[in-house]
Amino acid sequence: MIIFQVRKSARLLKQNLSRQDNCLSPKSTQCINADPDASFSQAEILPLEGKPYFSLIIGRSQLDKPYCVIVPDSIHNFLPESPSVVVLCYQNQEWAVNFNVYANNRKAFVGGWRQFSVDNNLRIGDACVFELIDAKELRMRVQILNGQVPARSHVGNADIPIIID
Template identity: 35%
Template sequence: MTEPQAPPQLKPTNNVVHDDGFFPLSGNPYFHCIVSKSNVKPKFQMTIPNKMQPFLPPETVPVVLTFRNKDWEMNYYGDHSLKCFDPRWKIFATDNDLKIGDGCVFDLMENSGKILKFMVQILRGDIPDEFLNRVNGESSETPIIID
């Protein structure tokens, strides 16, 4: 049996949120997602990518998501086969009017082993049509020039 690992040391941050709600990443582990139907329709699931799991505890712990200086509390299910946030994720999704195609960046600000805290940035999915062809690395034959 292996001993539990200590949570990773995270970089201190000033947690200053700019007026537009965007801020530089802290340099700590983070993950991002493009909001899909499963995130904003019943069952309202937010699974955690495999690449993020080594930085998170292997048990259920409270998690706080912060967006624009407001907090949402839920649990992280680190001891389930599908690592995810609990059903209270739905409250965060609906309070912030998340839509399919929006982007979310979850910047890990605290991991004491007893609680997780993420600073969240939401990037609204107003993706111009000319960029939609570039999904999954595909590109159009003519270059897109942005002024």
């Protein structure tokens, strides 16, 4: 058994959101459905549900201009052929992110991705797993693993856990 401890999200949106702020619109790029009283002391790593997914190691292009995530070809068949909005779900919070389709059939998360990365304190080397939990509504569950894993890998167990801080 491998045990991971995941870091806290640096910016937990615990502001008092009005009911209007909880609306999802195509131009919305901020967190929605946030519970100001929620406690997110530790992220939970959940097993995949057997739905289409892809993983990504965060690099410079995701955190600096052009602030985007290129979606790998392996998941293209499960995504729309036209621009739309994808909802990224992480720690009981949701972000509306623009999903773009380019002429060369390249698909990417663009507008709103930067806000997601800032709100969750993503850094170069962090890993994200995006699982398509609802293809019709275009919702993806995101899991974030801190990238500060030791260069030498080892198997952890209950007595010697792998701690990602």
